[in-house]
Amino acid sequence: MESGLGEEASNESASLSGLSAVDQLGEDFERSLSLDAALSETDKATLRTFALKTDEHLTRRTLEKLPFAFPGAHVPSANHLRTRVAFLSGIKPVLYDCCPNSCCCYTGPHAALDNCPYCKAPRRDSRGKARSQFSYIPLIPRLQAFQANTEMATAMKHRAHGHTHKADSTISDVYDSTAYRSKLRQRVRVHDKELRHCHFSDPRDVALGLATDGFGPFRRRNKT
Ligand SMILES: [Zn+2]
Known part of the structure; x- marks a missing residue:
C-alpha cells in the first residue's frame, strides 16, 4: 500500500x-x-x-x-x-440537455430519460449528440462577480440601507412582504442547529427570489 x-x-x-x-x-x-x-x-x-x-x-x-x-x-x-x-x-457554465421544444430539462427525475416525457421528442440526434442544451451559470460565481463589482455590491445593499418599511402595510418593495419580514425575527437554522443570528442581520446578506412562469406562489402576486 x-x-x-x-x-x-x-x-x-x-x-x-x-x-x-x-x-x-x-x-x-x-x-x-x-x-x-x-x-x-x-x-x-x-x-x-x-x-x-x-x-x-x-x-x-x-x-x-x-x-x-x-x-x-x-x-x-x-x-x-x-x-x-x-x-x-472564472465562470464555468454547466450545460444541461433539454427538450428542443423547451418542455423540460434533463436533470433531476428526468436525468436518465432518452425522450421528452411531455412531447416525446428524442433527446439526442442520430449521432448521439444532445439536440438542445441549456447553459446554466451557477449561482455562487454570479454572486461572487456581483460582489467584486463596486457598483453592483453597493446596489446589493439596497435591502439593508436603501429601503424603509412603512408600518401601514404598504407594499413598495419585496422587502415589505410578510414572508421576508417574518424571516427578520427568525434565527437561522442550519440542518438541526439553531444559530445565534437572525436572517438578513448582516447588510451583505442576499435575499434570493424565485420567479417562475405558470403559477403564483404568493397570494399578493396575482400575475405569474
Ligand atoms: Zn418536449
Missing part, C-alpha cells in the same frame, strides 16, 4: 516538473494574480471587444471583419475572445 502511494507521489512530481510554479498552483491562482495586478492593456482591449460584441450583438463574421476595417487596432479572434473572457471571469 505504502509503496503504491509513493509511486503515485513520484509520478505526480515527475509530471509537474516541466511546469512553472504558477502552472503548478493552477488556473484559479493565475487568475487571481492577473486580476490583483490590474489587467494588462491587452486584456483590457480583449474585454472592450467582448463588451462591444455582446452589447451590439455582433456576429462572429462581423468581428472577423473588424481588423480589416480598423487596421492596426488590437482585435482578438473570436476564439481567443471566448477563452480569455471565460478564463478572466
